[in-house]
Amino acid sequence: MTTSDPPNDVHPPHLYPPYASSVKRAPHELLMPLPTALRDHGGPVFSPSRLRPDDHDATRNARVNGEPLGERILVRGRLLDAAGRPVRGALIETWQANAAGRYVHGRDQHDAPLDPNFVGTARMLTDEHGEYELISIRPGAYPWGNHPNAWRPAHIHFSVFGTNFTERLVSQMYFPGDPLLAHDPIYQGIPDPQGQQRLISRFDLNLTEPGWALGYRFDIVLGGQHATPFEDPDHDD
Amino acid sequence: MTRRSSAGPLTPEDSNIPDGAFGPSPSQTVGPYFHQGLVHGFQGYERTAGTVLVDPFSVEAQGVPGERIRLTGHVLDADGEVIPDALIEVWQADASGRYPTDPDAAFSGFARTHTLTADARYEVHTIKPGAAGPDAAPRLLLWVGLRGLLTHLYTVVYFSDEDNSRDAVLRDVPEARRPTLIAQRLDAPGGVTYTFDLRLQGEGETVFFTP
Numbered sequence: 208m209t210t211s212d213p214p215n216d217v218h219p220p221h222l223y224p225p226y227a228s229s230v231k232r233a234p235h236e237l238l239m240p241l242p243t244a245l246r247d248h249g250g251p252v253f254s255p256s257r258l259r260p261d262d263h264d265a266t267r268n269a270r271v272n273g274e275p276l277g278e279r280i281l282v283r284g285r286l287l288d289a290a291g292r293p294v295r296g297a298l299i300e301t302w303q304a305n306a307a308g309r310y311v312h313g314r315d316q317h318d319a320p321l322d323p324n325f326v327g328t329a330r331m332l333t334d335e336h337g338e339y340e341l342i343s344i345r346p347g348a349y350p351w352g353n354h355p356n357a358w359r360p361a362h363i364h365f366s367v368f369g370t371n372f373t374e375r376l377v378s379q380m381y382f383p384g385d386p387l388l389a390h391d392p393i394y395q396g397i398p399d400p401q402g403q404q405r406l407i408s409r410f411d412l413n414l415t416e417p418g419w420a421l422g423y424r425f426d427i428v429l430g431g432q433h434a435t436p437f438e439d440p441d442h443d444d
Numbered sequence: 445m446t447r448r449s450s451a452g453p454l455t456p457e458d459s460n461i462p463d464g465a466f467g468p469s470p471s472q473t474v475g476p477y478f479h480q481g482l483v484h485g486f487q488g489y490e491r492t493a494g495t496v497l498v499d500p501f502s503v504e505a506q507g508v509p510g511e512r513i514r515l516t517g518h519v520l521d522a523d524g525e526v527i528p529d530a531l532i533e534v535w536q537a538d539a540s541g542r543y544p545t546d547p548d549a550a551f552s553g554f555a556r557t558h559t560l561t562a563d564a565r566y567e568v569h570t571i572k573p574g575a576a577g578p579d580a581a582p583r584l585l586l587w588v589g590l591r592g593l594l595t596h597l598y599t600v601v602y603f604s605d606e607d608n609s610r611d612a613v614l615r616d617v618p619e620a621r622r623p624t625l626i627a628q629r630l631d632a633p634g635g636v637t638y639t640f641d642l643r644l645q646g647e648g649e650t651v652f653f654t655p
Contacts, residue, residue: 218471219594226473228592231522232644236621238654241598242613244576245585246655251535251554254547269489284460289468296547302481312477313487314529326489328481364475366482372535373655377589377596379472393472396594401465406472409460424460430468430655 217430219396226392227353241373250371253298255332263331265301265343275325277306277344279420282380282408285337286367287428293337294374294429300366301341303327308347317349342420348387360387360394367427374429381407382423471596474589476529483558500534500570505550510539510571514637515601515627517566519559519588522645526564529591530642532557534568536584541574572603572636581611588642597652601640605629617651624650 222233261268266275286294304310304327307319311326327346331339346361362379369375381388388394388407397403405428414422479486501508519530534555537543544553555568573582582603589596602608604626609615614622627638642650 217468221593221595221597223594226592226594229594230592231525232527232590232592234597234649234652235645236649236651238597238652239617241653241655242600242616244580244613245600245653248535248537248543249545251552252545252547256548291466300481302478310477311480311487311489314476326480328489330481364472364478364481366474366478372585372587372598375533375587375596375655376469376471377474378469393594397470397472399467399470401467402470404465405461405467405469407460411458414458424458426459426461427469428461428467 217397217399217402219398223392223396225354226396246371246373248371250368250375252296253332253368258330258332263329263339263341265303265325265327265329265341267342268329269326270324273324275305275322275344277322277325277347280343280345281414281416281420281422282341282343282363282425283414283422284339284408284425284427286333286339286369287337287426288369288374289428289430291428293333293335294369295333295335295337297333297337297370298330298368299333299339299341299427300330301328301343301363303343303363304346304349306344306347308349319347319349345382345421348385353392358387358390360385360391365427367429369429376427376429378427379406380423380425383407383410471594473591473594474531474596476591478531478589479558479560482531482556500536500552500555500568502548502550502552508538508551508571510551510574512635513570513572514635515568515570515584515640516637517627517639517641518564519566519590520641520643524643524646526559527590527644528559528561528564530559530566531589532559532566532568533587534570534584535587536570536573537576539571539574541576541580541582543576579610579612581606581608581614583611583613586640586642595654597644598655599642599650599652600625601638602626603629603638621649621651624648 223229305322305325309319348358365378367376408423408425411422411424519527557566559566584601586599627640630637
């Protein structure tokens with residue numbers, strides 16, 4: 208894989224057998240390029256009135272009787288388009304496990320505690336510089352059933368709307384130096400090593416708030432209209 | 445402790461993306477637990493997030509023109525098993541064929557739902573879109589993400605009671621596969637319902653598109 212590969216190679220193939228759930232859920236037929244008639248329409252735009260002041264702060268927005276447990280983190284980054292320009296006023300939504308590696312979800316049966324003061328969701332709009340800020344708790348790793356002794360690396364899910372349909376992105380932010388990344392098929396399914404690198408946040412002591420929270424940088428780049436449409440060559444590898 | 449006020453623009457040295465590695469951030473699966481972050485009121489946690497975007501209509505939407513419809517169906521895997529952890533988003537024009545661009549519009553053209561329901565069926569309440577041009581039939585774009593999909597998929601939904609032969613997008617789809625893109629109209633007692641199943645793999649596989 209080299210930097211001259213088409214931008215679409217950044218995204219994981221649909222069928223990736225090491226990720227067991229993909230085997231019966233990935234399309235087998237060739238995908239068709241999204242027609243220009245549909246690509247060119249703007250995506251949805253969201254009014255600031257839909258958000259509340261604490262929505263970006265997962266350490267506050269679900270408090271019942273105190274601070275959530277775990278290592279407080281502050282994540283700041285930019286949302287950029289493929290040309291490096293800031294994407295302003297875009298909605299970013301996040302969700303994650305708590306410090307013990309447990310989601311607030313009826314189907315999460317991991318034997319780890321729930322935190323009464325933490326749900327792990329946040330949302331924000333990017334500002335005039337394309338920047339966002341998330342305040343949260345560092346999520347724990349957790350076991351899953353993909354293969355024997357499978358553990359997901361610590362991660363925060365990011366859902367991002369760009370300026371049109373082709374920029375819709377759901378991704379995950381990982382943490383630097385996590386030994387589980389080498390064993391994770393969801394992360395390893397990304398074909399481009401540089402693409403993998405882009406999903407790892409960077410610890411930043413300058414962003415770290417003394418006595419309060421560790422700082423991480425996490426910029427997100429949307430593919431969008433600069434990507435060349437073509438039939439997915441990875442669909443049945 | 446209060447948080448630091450927002451700083452100015454970030455410099456490239458601040459980025460997690462190394463020099464020379466600039467490019468699109470890769471997609472990752474929504475996983476099985478997206479409801480927590482993307483679905484309003486899941487498990488009673490209404491407090492934790494502002495108004496979530498599951499309904500294409502604002503509260504002032506009574507006067508929005510157009511035929512009220514339900515779009516509903518199952519998402520099926522290679523074995524025909526229903527998938528109870530699919531995230532569905534709909535993007536569409538209004539009844540006159542225009543895509544809304546005003547963030548405060550009464551009709552946003554965007555809806556989100558999921559299949560963690562009693563019978564694993566998704567259901568979107570919206571209006572029937574108008575045709576966006578002379579070579580277009582009424583249609584909407586449907587986005588699907590789920591556990592097992594590292595990169596989401598799109599499909600285009602047409603309506604069984606429309607003349608779809610003029611649609612330039614549908615004409616590019618092999619004829620034998622076009623029926624996978626047609627939602628079937630049912631005039632049910634509860635209102636007009638269109639059923640649209642997505643089959644991810646195998647016999648009758650839905651036509652999917654990639655950006």
